[in-house]
Structure formats: structure tokens, C-alpha cells
Amino acid sequence: MTRPAIRKVCVIGWPITHSRSPLIHNHWIRTYGIESALYERLAVPPEDFVATLHRLPELGYIGANVTVPHKEAAFAALTRHDAVALRLKAVNTIVTTPEGLEGRNTDGYGFIANLKERARGWRAAAGPAVLLGAGGATRAIAAALESEGVPELRLVNRTRARAEALVSDLELRSARVFDWDDAAAALDGANLLVNTTTLGMKGAGDLDIALDPLPLGALVTDIVYTPLETGLLARARARGHDVVDGLGMLLHQAVPGFEAWFGVRPEVTAQLRALVLADMGETER
Template identity: 40%
Template sequence: MTRPYAEVIGDPIAHSKSPLIHGFWLKKLSIDADYRATHVTADGLADYFADRRADPAWRGCNVTIPHKLAALDHVEDRGDVRATIGAINCVLRDGDALIGTNTDAGGFYAPIADLDLTGQPVVVVGAGGAARAILFALSRVGVGRVTILNRSPLKGAALLATFGLKGDALPLSAKLPSAALLVNTSALGMTGQPPLDLDLTPLPDDAIVYDIVYAPLETPLLQAAAARGLDTVDGLQMLVGQAAIAFELLFGVAPPEGCDDELRALLTQ
């Protein structure tokens, strides 16, 4: 019998740490299954899902850049994700059906769940699939005005309207407003991408800077925030948080407890 497996798909995908995370948990729990990374282009997305639908060993996949929106067209949307977050990052098998869901919102919020963001101003950089999940989470905790910085301000304005958030949509070149939380949801700062060049001076001393990029782990944005003495949240925290939710969905058991430090050491070596 073929071993069950799951995977992460994207373009590019070589940088993904998801196989390390899921592989670590599978080994800890002595589960006889695999988790791998698979390069899938936009043109190959439909064929990918058709092939996997026919493979009984396939448990599902995580979905990363740039497929979080497009993958919705190839799966069932039983949780009405299209009408809420509008993007998926996880696909699960249910018999012959493929079900799309999103674990990014929960993964993003987990590291900052102890903060009281009620009525607080927030800045979000980017307006892609990850931004949608993050704005969804922020809308649920009652944040104040949200400023979206994006290459296309019109796209940012549409997202504010989608999630019922008050605020402004500005170009990336705009001056950073004061905010309690700054979140980079874009690929800027990722290995092979231009850095996210922001003047952090307008942020108050108790602001938090959160960068969901994890390759490199210490992005130029987080370096600049640390130099200013600001608290930071790196991309590994969201990555592991969303992966924990996905792991339980894919393999039917929660990740092992008490080994977060060991996992982080593995991911940062």
C-alpha cells in the first residue's frame, strides 16, 4: 500500500519550510506518512488537482504564493471561504471531493492573541491572498483604522470595503502613519525580492512590527524595527501556527506538545 502523503504547492517553492515542520511532527508522532514540496505553476494548477484527485494516497496540500486565490476555482468551498476571506491555503480530501479552507487567519493571530487591538490603528502592507486572511482576522477583533500600502491602492481600497474596515489605501511610497501594529503580508523582503523600504519613525515606541516573510527569517524590516527597539514577530510564528491547524486537518491528529523550541531550532539552523 502506498504511504499517505500531503504536500505544499507554490511557485517558487524551494524556500518552503513546511516539509520540515510537518515532517518533524510526523516523526514525533510516529505517523507513517510523508509531506513534500511540489513546484506547481499557474498554468499547471488545474492538472495538479486533477492528478491528485485520482491518487488515493494524497491527503491534501497547503497552498502558497501565488495560488491562494486561483486554487479556489478547483475545489469545493463548503465553508464559504470565497465570500469571507476570499483565499485558501489548504486543500483537503473528502472521499472524491477536494475541500478548500484557510488556516492563515488563525496562524497569523495566534502570536498576538494576548494583545488588545480594539480600536487601535493598523498598517498592512500588501493586498494578496495572505493580506485577505490577515484583514479577516483583524476585522474580527475590532481594530481601528487600517491603512493598506500596496502597489495598487485601488486593490487595497477594495479589500477595506470587503472586510468592512475603515481606513485608507495608499501606494507603497506613501509615508507610514502612526500605528500600534505594522504587518508586512507582501513578498517584499523575501530572498530574491526587493526589500520593503519603510521609514518606521512615525511608529510609537510600543508598536509591534510583524513580518510574515520567513526566508530570510530576519528581514530588513524586522532589522529596522529591532534597531528602533520595537517588538517584532517573525514569519516563522505565523508559519508554524497555520501549519499546526493544517496538520490536524490533513493527518487527523494535533501536533505534539512541548517541542516548539526544538522545532524552531531545526527551522533556524
């Protein structure tokens, strides 16, 4: 009897050894009994990325995830995109369709799903959201929050022109830009504070922002998840804020891709979270 071909998926990045996507997806492959399936890492330098992307089917891959530094390059190299990727001009998930490879973006979905799971009482429409940063993650989160019904987005960034360009490019209807030195004004009356920068990550320096103007009822979240509780989250928790760590965004953004590749919508469970935390050398807070 001929064995069925292995349905392979990979995560492409440079470097890629740190990626926990194989841990997540291979856990789901085992959990749901997906036969002849494998998820692996593929290290590809920027100069080889486009050629490798177009060779994915030839290399035996039915799909892929894309991470730093290739998300924008993936968007530019593909001719088919879903609506979210088209708006963000960035791709983190590639799916094989009858018409060819299609680029999608699930980062914003992962962010919102994490908040809905870990902060059940939070409502997007309850007040303004403050986003620290103006990078690629900010784009995905800002667009997702606007779609979710946040009445006002306040972007705080050290380079004002970059934040203004983001607002213009995404045509954010309710966004205001604040200088970093004017963060206190942005925090005043906010319902949500999101750190979308790498500040607070191990080795990346501290996030030097005072939380005093932030209402105590505001939710504080960080897309950084190494460490699990960043300095920002620790300070917010000490003040009495509800906080949400960034690990859930990583877990939830993986759900739509797995469903597209293997036809099963996986669950983000406590078991999966514990598995990734153990790999990180972290414990639940």
C-alpha cells in the first residue's frame, strides 16, 4: 500500500530557530489526529525569500507562516490576498488555493481573540485605546481595534511622522497621534493600553512610560511575551489594572491558518498554553 504524501507546512523567517510555531501546530496535529502532517521551520535569508516562496508547492508545502523579516516581502511577492492582508500590506499566513498561493494576515485576529479570552469584561466600545509604537504589529492591532468598534485610537510614538504615515496609510477614521513626551495626555481617559513595541522584551530595554494618568479601570496588555510578565504589566498589575500578557496573541493567530491547511479549527487550550510556557521556562502568573 502506498503511504499518503506528507502534508507539510512551515514557518519562514530569518533567523527562525526561536519560533514556537512548530510546537503549537504539531501539538494540534497530534491532538486532532491529523495523519501524514508535519509543521517545520524553514530558515530563509531575505535575498532568497521570493524564490523560496514561489517554490513552496515544489518543496512539498501546502502552506506556510511568515515571520520577521519577511511579512512585507510576502505581500509584495503574492498576487492574491485576503482583505486584511490587502489593507495591512503584510502577510503572516500563506494558503494554497485552486488559484494559487494566497496571503493572509491573522495578527489582528490573534490580538482581539486573546483579549476576549483573557479579559472577558473588556469592551472595545467602552473608551479610547492607546497604542505605543508605530511598527508592523501596530498596524495589525490598530486595524483590528477599529473594526472591533473602539471609538478612538491614540498612537504614541517617538517618531511622529511614522505614526502619522500609519494613520494615513490605513485610513484610520478615529486616530490621533501623540508625541512620546505627551503620553500622559494620551493615557487620560483611556480604556485600553497596548504596548506594540519590543521595549520590555529580554535584552531590549525598559518601557519608560508613567501610568499615573491611566484610569484604574483600563486594561493593559503587551504583545511582548518573553518575559511573560513584562515590566509594564507588573507595574500595571501593582496599580490594580487588569492585565493580559502577549502569549495568547501568538496562540490565537495560529488558529485560522491551521484550519485552512488541515480542515480542523483548533482550540487554544490551557494544555497548549502550559506546553508553550514550559518551553519558554515560564510559569503561569
